[in-house]
Amino acid sequence: MTDMHPYRTHNCGELRLDNEDKEARLSGWVHSKRDHGNLVFVDLRDPYGLTQCVIDVSSPLFPMIEAVRVESVLTITGRVVKRTDETINPGLPTGEIELTMDQVVVESPADVLPMQVAGGEDYGEDIRLRHRFLDLRREQMQKNIKLRNGVITSIRQRMTDAGFMEFQTPILTASSPEGARDYLVPSRMHPGQFYALPQAPQQFKQLLMVAGFDKYFQIAPCFRDEDARADRSPGEFYQLDFEMAFVTQDDVFAAIEPVLAGVFEEFAGERTVTQAPFPRIAYKDSMEKYGTDKPDLRNPIEMRDVTDIFRDSGFKVFAGMIAKDDAVRVTAIPAKTGGSRAFCDRMNSWAQGERQPGLGYVFFRDGEGAGPVAKNIGPERTETLRADLDLGDGDAVFFVCGAPKDVASFAASARVKIGTDLELSSTGEFKFCWIVDYPMYELNEDTGEIEFSHNPFSMPQGGMEALENKDPLDILAWQYDIVCNGIELSSGAIRNHRPDIMIRAFGIAGYGQDVVEEKFGGLLNAFRYGAPPHGGSAPGIDRIVMMLADEPNIREVIAFPMNQQAQDLLMGAPALVDTERLKELHLKLNLPKTATRDDAGGDKG
Secondary structure (H helix, E strand, O other), X not given: OOOOOOOOOOOOOOOOHHHOOOEEEEEEEEEEEEEOOOEXXXXXXXXXXEEEEEEEOOOOXXXXXXXXXXXXXXXXXXXXXXXXHHHOOOOOOOOOEEEEOOEEEEEEOOOOOOOOOOOOOOOOXXXXXXXXXXXXXXXXXXXXXXXXXXXHHHHHHHHHHOOOEEOOOOOOEOOOOOOOEOOEEEOOOOOOOEEEOOOOOHXXXXXXXXXXXXXXXXXXXXXXXXOOEOOEOOEEEEEEEEEEEOOOHHHHHHHHHHHHHHXXXXXXXXXXXXXXXXXXXXHHHHHHHHOOOOOOOOOOOOOEEOHHHHOOOOOHHHXXXXXHOOOOEEEEEEEOOOOOHHHHHHHHHHHHHOOOOOOEEEEEEOOEEEOHHHHHHHHHHHHHHHHHOOOOOOOEEEEEEEOHHHHHHHHHHHHHHHHHHOOOOOOOEEOEEEEEOOEOEEEOOOOOOEEEOOOOOXXXXXXXXXXXXOOHHHOEEOEEEEEEOOEEEEEEEEEOOOHHHHHHHHHHOOOOHHHHHHHHHHHHHXXXXXXXXXXXXXXXXXXXXXXXOOOOOHHHHOOOOOOOOOOEOOOOEOOOOOHHHHHHOOOOOOOOOOOEEOOOOOEEO
């Protein structure tokens, strides 16, 4: 045994019956211990698997093994022996053998654990993130992080094979209007000035196109100071950032669809994946049919505008709202198989729980519509409704009335609930679609001002002519999102590569030419020296892995995420900075009144 490696001859998932009677050495963590009287069994774990190790009570090493705690790190040397037939574990690759404990070295004893690694106990987020090094040892987390590695490796290879070059762009850069707050870094050498961490490598990748690199990609870290959600981590996230020169929207789609479909197919297991080309849905149609620009197409329900059926009808509530305000629309949400008063009443109660006045409905039985709405609009309009929506006995239809900007979100939620509760939505699928033809601008309801509705660097459809001759709210942009199962994976666009069109486009959104020159001078100036038409997108890596792992929360697929309050509980960030460091950075704190500064330069509050 003197020629053995000091830590292991095999990993903990490697030994088989072929190794019987051979000497072996394993190193790993004590996953579990089982005392069977004369024998103690230790399951030793490493990243590759588990091996059962055994020691007899008569061994001089027995007291040490008896005292060692789970999650201690051991090196065990012994002989590979065949398990008895009744103790074989068919669920374990190493389940036919065990290793005798002839020599044991405690490489690192474990203290009493704040959380268990083995077993399925559910711990709160604070405990898990504060002790993430333990949480990451758990089987599901190991599986998720390995999946993440596999997905990124596959994406990188697929992009390289498709002719894309990988770049790294700066982390310390200038502020950019990406729609969220920047993280700022004070400059020691330039008092009062700040770097910004990039919300996305947007301008840099465009500059690479101007520099003559035809196809760029990067597994890019992005930083946004925004609130956490289940599908969005605060602080830092990663995306597959890519850009292409001399391309149309169709070219961009054709380039990325095989990459996404291929990666999903590779890691989807038994689940099916939409084949390229992915369906394309205009933003306007998506809002009308699904109430959202992130439709989950596993749900077959398509909503319909039925305003005209209720206009001047006997259902005075809707008819009155329509007559009073031209913006009011009535949206029908068909519900195949939902045609019982009990289900309709449950949906109405649910709507009231969502702070809505209720949810109007008609259900069909005996060849006619039933319920108060059907009674009030009469049999002729009810039959038109039934025929238009292709409904029959045993089906129902629900109604949402109001200005779309006020009720679209509720209608979308109702569609999801109906599809889920009636089990209409399919499972075991990844359904992709593109949302296209986004409006270039939107109206800020509070200020009455025109704002960019999406990426400000996008090319308007129709170019300069559209900007000069169209109502800004009617201008569409070459902007697109890719959506999978109701989750937005990416936004993208064909870029505005013309300085004259860019200045005009920003001007409509209230940015003077001087502001554009100051904020985007680098990009704008580059465009004055020959810029190719170009476009790209940036699918979110974390979200892709979250979906493939079938995890409901994005923090389950990130090794060291922040909590919902944007704190790193493990490393203690954000942290206080002492006064001398602040002086070096030419900073003075302006803290809330509840906070005070102690002598050492720390905050108390």
